[in-house]
Amino acid sequence: MNATLRRAIRPLADALISQIAAGEVVERPASVVKELLENSLDAGATQIDIKLEAGGIKRIVVSDNGAGIPRDELPLALTRHTTSKIASLEELEGVESLGFRGEALASIASVADVSITSRVTGSDSAFCVRGGSDEIEPAAGSIGTRIEVADLFHKTPARRKFLRSEATELAHCLTQVERAAAAHSSVAFTVTHQGRTMLALPAQPPRERALRLMPEEFAVARREVQQSAAGTSVHGWAGAPTASRARADAQYFFVNGRYVRDKVLTHAVRAAYADVLHGASQPMYCLYLTIDPKRVDVNVHPTKIEVRFRDSSSVHQFVMHAVQAALAQSVRPLQPSTINPQAADTGYRLTPTHQTSFGVAQTVANYLALLAERPAPIANGASDEAPDLPLGF
Ligand SMILES: Nc1ncnc2c1ncn2[C@@H]1O[C@H](COP(=O)(O)OP(=O)(O)O)[C@@H](O)[C@H]1O
Ligand SMILES: [Mg+2]
Structure with missing residues (x-):
């Protein structure tokens, strides 16, 4: 000038x-x-x-x-x-x-x-x-x-x-x-x-609200996700692979009551579906992560739609295994209470056609044990950085 x-x-x-x-x-x-x-x-x-x-x-x-x-x-x-x-x-x-x-x-x-x-x-x-x-x-x-x-x-x-x-x-x-x-x-x-x-x-109740807002087919083809360890929990529902969609328009992730779009979380869920969902198919899910606020930074963007985890690889693993375990529920033998229509609405419905084997139960047990043993990770270490995950999963 x-x-x-x-x-x-x-x-x-x-x-x-x-x-x-x-x-x-x-x-x-x-x-x-x-x-x-x-x-x-x-x-x-x-x-x-x-x-x-x-x-x-x-x-x-x-x-x-x-x-x-x-x-x-x-x-x-x-x-x-x-x-x-x-x-x-x-x-x-x-x-x-x-x-x-x-x-x-x-x-x-x-x-x-x-x-x-x-x-x-x-x-x-x-x-x-x-x-x-x-x-x-x-x-x-x-x-x-x-x-x-x-x-x-x-x-x-x-x-x-x-x-x-x-x-x-x-x-x-x-x-x-x-x-x-x-x-x-x-x-x-x-x-x-x-x-x-x-x-x-x-x-x-949370389940009724989620079902009211999610696409109709989600109600009959979903698995309950429920894991907690070391003060962190993830709960909600993940759609059965058979109920996937062409668009990623029924994917909701909430962190401490806040809707977020986070590539670590998106990738973790997608990875859980890796063996059962191919090509461009998009899973449906509505998941709620509860984590110590000190372990997540919401001050990343003024709209607060993005978050940064202190230990994103732990969170990634935790969410991935929780969703994998939920999807694997269909391989468990049907319990009488699950079959009994009076006891319906246990959170997910099992049908023989959805049964697939993931073999992740052992991994989840190991992982949860690890999380429970480990103190809260130290922030800022280079090794704590998330791998650079591709967007669009
Ligand atoms: N609906 C509301 N009920 C009660 N207090 C409110 C409401 N909306 C705004 N406030 C008050 O106004 C303040 C400023 O709001 P805002 O500009 O959104 O900033 P922030 O939410 O980040 O504090 C809030 O901190 C709160 O004390
Ligand atoms: Mg405000």
């Missing part, structure tokens, strides 16, 4: 900083839905209602019955880098909440009109605050929080151009709700679009 054209270094305006941050976190209405849902879940809500207009582009309203935000903290909720979730590096490294960056609401407010109405236990009324205003007004509302986001990207028209049709944006919003719902089955969710009910999920 010509030296005479150079401008002096200056701090960016606050609003612009938030708009830059919004570029990472708020890609489309579904990103807003995700952030608002995470906040409601972090607030301990048991009922979350989502109202959308025009695929969420015109309006997104998320109401919950969570703990609420006290009147005096309302403006802070919209301020950048303010959070009630962590206060130290130590807390960051063991974070258990879905949020912690303290920037979602500020980012959203920098690209849309936001209002928050909230009421906490013990308060006579709810209070409302709007983005761009310091005024706090009393409002009607029961205990919990209602966040309304209107006219997404009207402040940043260039970004608005990247939005797709309302139907596509709506589909992305629903995907986000389904992911949150699959990980939090004790929470009831409703979604309406233009006043029409799109989804209504009561609080239900």
